[in-house]
Amino acid sequence: MLRKLLPLYENSILFPTQPVLPSDQLYIFFDKSQTEWVGIPKSVVSEKELKLLKTLYEIVEYQSSTISSVSKIWYEFLFLNGPPPLYNTDAYFRIIQFYINGDGLDHSEIEAALKGFFTDDVIIIWENGNRGIVIEESKQISLSDKELISMAQTVESDFFIKISFYIGKVYPLSNQLPNNFQQEKEYFIFGKTNLLNTNIFAFERIFPAYLAYHLPKGLAHKVYQALSEVFMEDPEIFSTIKVFLENNLNASMTAKKLYIHRNTLQYRIDKFVERTGIQLKDFYGAFTVFLPVYFLSRKRKITICPKVSSITLCNMSILIVSLSM
Template sequence: MTIIDQLTRIYPSILLQKPKNRKEAAKFQWFTTEDGDLVGIDKAALHDKEADLLSIFLTPINEKHGEPTREAQWRQILKGQDKAPDFHPPRAFRFLIFSIKDTTPDKESIQEAFQSLFPEEVPILWKNNREGMIIEEVFQENQELLTLEGIPDILMSDLYTDIRFYVSDTETHIQDARTVFLWSERAAAIAADYHLGPVVSSIEILPYLFLDSLNREDWNYMKRTVFSDMDEEKELLDTIRVFLESGSNTTLAAKKLYMHRNSLQYRVDKFIERTGLDVKKFEVAVPVYLALLQMEQ
């Protein structure tokens, strides 16, 4: 039995969509479920203690004269529904999908911390107590987007919990919002599976998208083909990974690894000799790099 079925048994007058008449809508207390569904319960049948209890497993929507909040309007759009008549679309937007390591800080404290990062209030859609999404909207022509570098560290010092973000591309067409949202949710899940950094962009996720599509049999064959008996050569494999991440630039890779350029070149040549894979060639470097990423997991 779903949560909506249970609520319907307790509150037979429950509504699952808002009446167009604002006065009628104002007679109900509105909530969203963990799945993002909208529910309205008649205020006359709802006591204060019951409302507090419902707020534990439902997200209350603060009403202003019966109008849906910005969050509720965005939920409609992301579910593929027509946008509300009074929804004013931004010039551009992007999704910041967040995940919280633990639930020690209460949701209100986290919400307040998120809002403090922006000059204006932003919609925040919660999926559950540990996951959700900030929608960063652009309304002004010269409005700057939030720079997330260092933000997880700031939040860690304030909230004492690890918060990670996946940042979508900036979009300008509201009709593409649902498509971008669904893609972003998948990308955020991949970032979590591969334990990527605290802030991950859509570009950074692309190699892992290919890895995620490989089944176990394909990966085992790829590993055997690329590395054969090199499982124990971690230092050499790490060198090749950094070399490829540096655009096959020997000087740059040597600086990252704090080693002499000639020493790095020796390791690259050693890898080529042992595997027969010339990682200096682009068409060889790509599958080798993907295999190295997979081996790290």
């Protein structure tokens, strides 16, 4: 029912989770039956309409927030189409998104832990109970990808939680920044849902899989067919090539992850190259193999087996899917 209010009130917003830091300019209503929240600008709600809405829905009251005025301006800029914060015209920013699995989180303790890793002050904003962002000005950027991985491991061990990060690109402060942030937010959600072997995400890590996911069905089927028979006939090759690609074609890391000797790894790679004719030493070969590996990893159920296959081969294909999950 709350969704029906969206076209009635201009600039109203639907929230899938309760907003932690709503604008002072919004009324927040909660629909228990749908577990959804809607924010409606106070300026478009008459006194009579407010009474009616309070009768139909639960209004969420917020105590006066102690959050800094700068953080509030950033929140309204990124989430509520507000005016941009005041900085120099040549200011650039990076937004690091994070998501924490768990309930009853102490935001102040987690904020303190996160800020301890940065050399300068950063702005941390909570979108809801589990999701938030870290805003860095470009001149403050101090953490590399490896250091962010170390930060995630430390936070997880200290608080017994699971945390994921999306490392955003550096953008100039402009009216386009909220759109850039929303696009990166979409990539982050996609990565958390589809790429389960990591908790540190970035555009270059997600986009190949994102592109493959959005291929037309006909083309996706052709890509899948290209190597599916080879992989179904030899689950060991599939699991080896999958880990090899996930580790950026790094033989040492791959052998370590698979608990095998480097010579064994090279034997399996050579076997794959011999059977397919596809080299894995350059971008073109790696990307060509990545696509069918991605599709086979996502395929939960093999419904069509090759004509020459047997019950054993079909069972083997199911084994491949289980290995890829």
